[in-house]
Amino acid sequence: MNDIDNHDNKIDNAIQNIQKIRTNIRNIVVGQEDVIDQVIVVLLCRGHILLEGLPGLGKTLLVKSLATCFSGKFKRIQFTPDLMPSDITGHALYDMHSGKFSVRKGPVFTHLLLADEINRSPAKTQAALLEVMQEQQATIEGKPYPIEGPFMVLATQNPIEQEGTYPLPEAELDRFLLKVFMEYPALDDEKTLVKNVTSGSLAIESLDEKVSDPLTPEDIIELQQLTKAITVDDQVIEYAVRLVHATRHSGAILKGAGPRASIGIITAAKAWALMNERRYVLPDDVKAMAIPVMRHRVLLSPDTEIDGFTPDQVLEQVVQSVDAPRQ
Amino acid sequence: MNFDRLQVNPELRNKWQAIDMGIALARQWYWPLLLAWVIPVLIVSIPFAIIDSTFITLLPLIIWWLKPLFERLPLLYLSRYLFGEFARPKMTLKGWFRLYTFDAFAALTWRRLSVCRSFTLAITVLEKQKGHARAERRRLLGRSTNRAATWLTITLIHAEMFLLFGCVSLVVLFIPEQVDINYDTLWSIIENPTVIEYVYTFLYFISIAIITPFYVACGFYLYINRRIELEAWDIEIQFKQCAESRLQNARKQQNREKQKRHLPDLTKVRSIITAIIPTLGTMLIGGLLLLPAAAIAEEPTPKYALLQESSDSSTTSSTTSRKTLSTPDAQIPPPEESQTLWRSDADATLDTKERILSILESPPFVIEKEVHHWKPKTSNGIVKTIREKIISAILSLLSLLGAPSNRIDIALFVEILLWGLVIAIIGLILWHFRHHFEGLIAPKSKSLSPLESDIPDTIMGMKVTQESLPTDVIGTIQSLLSTNQLKEALSLLYRANLHDLAHRHHVSLKSWCTEMECAQLAQASCPAPIASYFTALTHCWLQLAYGHHLPDKSKILSLANDWSNLQHSPPQVLDHGASQ
Numbered sequence: 001m002n003d004i005d006n007h008d009n010k011i012d013n014a015i016q017n018i019q020k021i022r023t024n025i026r027n028i029v030v031g032q033e034d035v036i037d038q039v040i041v042v043l044l045c046r047g048h049i050l051l052e053g054l055p056g057l058g059k060t061l062l063v064k065s066l067a068t069c070f071s072g073k074f075k076r077i078q079f080t081p082d083l084m085p086s087d088i089t090g091h092a093l094y095d096m097h098s099g100k101f102s103v104r105k106g107p108v109f110t111h112l113l114l115a116d117e118i119n120r121s122p123a124k125t126q127a128a129l130l131e132v133m134q135e136q137q138a139t140i141e142g143k144p145y146p147i148e149g150p151f152m153v154l155a156t157q158n159p160i161e162q163e164g165t166y167p168l169p170e171a172e173l174d175r176f177l178l179k180v181f182m183e184y185p186a187l188d189d190e191k192t193l194v195k196n197v198t199s200g201s202l203a204i205e206s207l208d209e210k211v212s213d214p215l216t217p218e219d220i221i222e223l224q225q226l227t228k229a230i231t232v233d234d235q236v237i238e239y240a241v242r243l244v245h246a247t248r249h250s251g252a253i254l255k256g257a258g259p260r261a262s263i264g265i266i267t268a269a270k271a272w273a274l275m276n277e278r279r280y281v282l283p284d285d286v287k288a289m290a291i292p293v294m295r296h297r298v299l300l301s302p303d304t305e306i307d308g309f310t311p312d313q314v315l316e317q318v319v320q321s322v323d324a325p326r327q
Numbered sequence: 328m329n330f331d332r333l334q335v336n337p338e339l340r341n342k343w344q345a346i347d348m349g350i351a352l353a354r355q356w357y358w359p360l361l362l363a364w365v366i367p368v369l370i371v372s373i374p375f376a377i378i379d380s381t382f383i384t385l386l387p388l389i390i391w392w393l394k395p396l397f398e399r400l401p402l403l404y405l406s407r408y409l410f411g412e413f414a415r416p417k418m419t420l421k422g423w424f425r426l427y428t429f430d431a432f433a434a435l436t437w438r439r440l441s442v443c444r445s446f447t448l449a450i451t452v453l454e455k456q457k458g459h460a461r462a463e464r465r466r467l468l469g470r471s472t473n474r475a476a477t478w479l480t481i482t483l484i485h486a487e488m489f490l491l492f493g494c495v496s497l498v499v500l501f502i503p504e505q506v507d508i509n510y511d512t513l514w515s516i517i518e519n520p521t522v523i524e525y526v527y528t529f530l531y532f533i534s535i536a537i538i539t540p541f542y543v544a545c546g547f548y549l550y551i552n553r554r555i556e557l558e559a560w561d562i563e564i565q566f567k568q569c570a571e572s573r574l575q576n577a578r579k580q581q582n583r584e585k586q587k588r589h590l591p592d593l594t595k596v597r598s599i600i601t602a603i604i605p606t607l608g609t610m611l612i613g614g615l616l617l618l619p620a621a622a623i624a625e626e627p628t629p630k631y632a633l634l635q636e637s638s639d640s641s642t643t644s645s646t647t648s649r650k651t652l653s654t655p656d657a658q659i660p661p662p663e664e665s666q667t668l669w670r671s672d673a674d675a676t677l678d679t680k681e682r683i684l685s686i687l688e689s690p691p692f693v694i695e696k697e698v699h700h701w702k703p704k705t706s707n708g709i710v711k712t713i714r715e716k717i718i719s720a721i722l723s724l725l726s727l728l729g730a731p732s733n734r735i736d737i738a739l740f741v742e743i744l745l746w747g748l749v750i751a752i753i754g755l756i757l758w759h760f761r762h763h764f765e766g767l768i769a770p771k772s773k774s775l776s777p778l779e780s781d782i783p784d785t786i787m788g789m790k791v792t793q794e795s796l797p798t799d800v801i802g803t804i805q806s807l808l809s810t811n812q813l814k815e816a817l818s819l820l821y822r823a824n825l826h827d828l829a830h831r832h833h834v835s836l837k838s839w840c841t842e843m844e845c846a847q848l849a850q851a852s853c854p855a856p857i858a859s860y861f862t863a864l865t866h867c868w869l870q871l872a873y874g875h876h877l878p879d880k881s882k883i884l885s886l887a888n889d890w891s892n893l894q895h896s897p898p899q900v901l902d903h904g905a906s907q
Contacts, residue, residue: 231873231874231875232873233872233873233875235872235873236873278874279874280869280870280873280874280875280876281873282841282842282843282869282873283841283842283843283873284841284842284843284844287841319839320837320839321839322839323838323839324838324839324840324841324842324844
């Protein structure tokens with residue numbers, strides 16, 4: 001009984017911590033509530049996120065503020081066509097004084113990595129992130145180096161200026177738990193943002209002052225552990241799997257989502273349930289996470305694309321075609 | 328009309344051949360016809376374009392609208408060319424004015440969209456008919472030609488459009504890639520004329536100008552062809568040719584006879600000369616030799632000469648010569664000869680008749696065509712076409728029905744059949760799309776509640792039909808609670824509530840709705856007490872179903888009692904505005 005109470009206390013504590021992170025980020029990044037929630041979901045799931053949005057919408061600020069919220073390290077890589085894999089992971093450097101090779105670790109050795117405009121680099125460089133994202137380790141000169149947690153990659157893509165870019169390969173896209181669109185802020189939010197920036201109350205250098213009672217990286221790891229422990233009924237798992245299966249049988253979709261999507265939906269639904277102060281996952285959590293998890297994992301048929309449908313529109317129809325779980 | 332100068336062979340052609348003939352005519356006199364169209368159009372357009380540049384937007388419309396007037400001059404020229412009058416028509420100012428204003432109001436208003444314009448234009452321009460007379464004339468001429476004239480218009484409209492699109496595409500293709508065209512703002516050009524407007528108007532003008540001579544010529548020859556058919560120009564011309572040929576033959580015959588009549592006189596002169604010269608010679612020799620036999624020698628010499636002469640000529644002429652010589656009144660034929668001439672006239676009449684018959688049996692009066700097609704073999708060798716079969720079937724049907732089988736009755740019967748068919752097709756279409764009309768026919772209050780058939784039997788995998796629920800739900804719940812079957816009891820209560828929402832409160836629940844979505848729908852569609860009760864029940868149910876957390880027995884009982892109270896309370900009218 002004590003274990004149960006202890007677990008409940010931990011959950012309550014976790015819910016409070018999550019609310020703390022959420023509030024802190026919302027105080028800094030104005031008008032991107034959905035994006036903030038989804039970034040927190042991904043952090044809780046130990047996943048990675050692909051952000052798509054126009055430049056200047058506050059992606060760097062978002063990542064920096066998230067890192068500040070748990071006193072974590074933050075690195076940023078601007079992907080360019082001449083970026084080499086070793087620029088990301090690191091390399092061995094000959095030290096003339098000691099006469100030995102010393103390893104210089106790359107920017108991936110951090111808590112939060114912002115891979116800005118990831119599609120501007122060729123596939124070879126993008127693939128260097130694969131190992132890091134999947135196994136949370138980087139191999140330098142044949143020796144693997146683990147990256148301490150929590151670790152999350154936030155990659156960004158620019159929806160315009162597609163000329164000279166290298167679209168992400170399917171295998172790499174599958175590594176991202178969610179794909180999130182960053183939209184322009186609403187009028188009032190933008191007013192507040194402009195006011196904060198121009199008055200000097202919001203500066204990226206002094207974010208620490210804006211964050212109250214920050215967590216530690218260990219707290220985040222504990223939150224991640226607790227997220228795993230959220231109860232999921234078998235019917236809910238079946239519902240998520242049926243949703244993913246439905247994408248494989250839809251006429252509008254050429255290539256449906258894979259099993260990673262099913263795993264991703266349940267994982268994200270757990271985090272979403274925790275964020276909504278619940279200890280169990282509802283079918284609604286699955287529904288809420290289904291589209292962000294699957295939108296980059298499905299490939300629309302050519303005629304559907306020609307008709308002007310987006311993956312989100314098609315997935316909405318697919319979700320509506322699957323009956324809610326049986327109890 | 329002077330058929331002698333007609334530039335075409337006036338054969339009776341079918342409609343499509345007539346249109347082909349029109350194309351040939353347009354090609355023959357293309358440039359004069361083109362100029363006859365272009366010059367008036369330019370005279371009208373240039374002032375518009377110069378005086379006010381805003382008119383350039385409307386110019387294509389103006390040109391299009393005035394087309395029936397602009398086509399009159401090419402038609403006038405073509406009609407003259409066809410009858411061999413190649414001199415430029417000398418018209419007074421009044422004549423020009425009359426050409427363009429005659430029946431112009433009708434041509435530009437209610438007849439503007441006539442698809443047979445090319446064909447009927449000749450009635451207005453050449454025959455100068457208007458009003459009732461024109462209508463009568465048009466009805467007579469257009470009886471079998473309207474279809475072809477309509478297709479001509481449709482085809483050439485398309486040709487104009489293709490040409491215009493082609494020209495525009497050509498211009499667009501020549502625009503360098505560096506020039507950025509914002510196609511979204513092209514419409515704004517209408518209010519602000521630019522070079523593009525001028526280019527478009529020019530291209531439109533060019534595309535119409537290219538096609539119009541063909542349109543006018545084809546329509547005109549359709550008209551001519553119809554007149555050939557109605558007025559039998561071809562037959563008239565054939566008769567004229569026959570008459571001409573007969574006249575020429577008769578003239579030849581007369582000349583020949585005249586020659587024959589003149590021939591004896593010459594012979595006589597020649598014989599006299601030939602007789603005198605030897606006589607004179609003999610007399611001269613006899614006188615010189617003092618011979619007494621000079622008188623005896625006179626007879627044989629001319630005779631010989633005549634015979635000599637006649638032996639050189641043909642048998643007929645020698646006979647005639649002889650007759651002429653022997654009979655001084657040779658102009659009057661003897662009885663036997665006059666009978667022979669009468670017989671020859673009768674023969675000639677018969678010969679003429681035979682020739683007429685032979686002409687009538689030869690082209691163009693008879694057109695022989697070699698047609699090949701397949702026919703099925705029948706047992707009795709009689710092959711019926713499909714049309715004959717249909718007619719015979721209708722006739723047999725009529726005879727079975729006891730109806731008189733005259734033509735009018737058949738037409739009436741077929742008309743009734745066709746109307747029946749049309750009504751049946753309309754009925755089928757209405758029946759097929761009946762769901763689309765339900766919203767229009769049904770009262771609005773009904774459309775707010777979902778149809779019974781739209782309510783799913785299963786929501787979230789739970790049966791929510793009346794049959795799946797016990798008659799006494801509360802009693803069953805209490806009995807389940809007494810046996811500690813809390814999950815079953817709560818499940819039953821939740822199902823009963825879903826049934827109520829769907830059937831009593833007409834909430835449009837779908838099979839793909841989750842519990843929370845059902846609660847949201849209830850919030851939107853039900854009175855507040857019911858909505859709040861259902862939300863509380865849903866939370867309780869979710870904790871049990873997905874959180875695996877059993878609620879207290881008392882809570883379930885309390886929820887059941889609340890539901891019972893809500894069931895017995897009078898139904899409340901939902902204030903949709905307030906709920907939203």
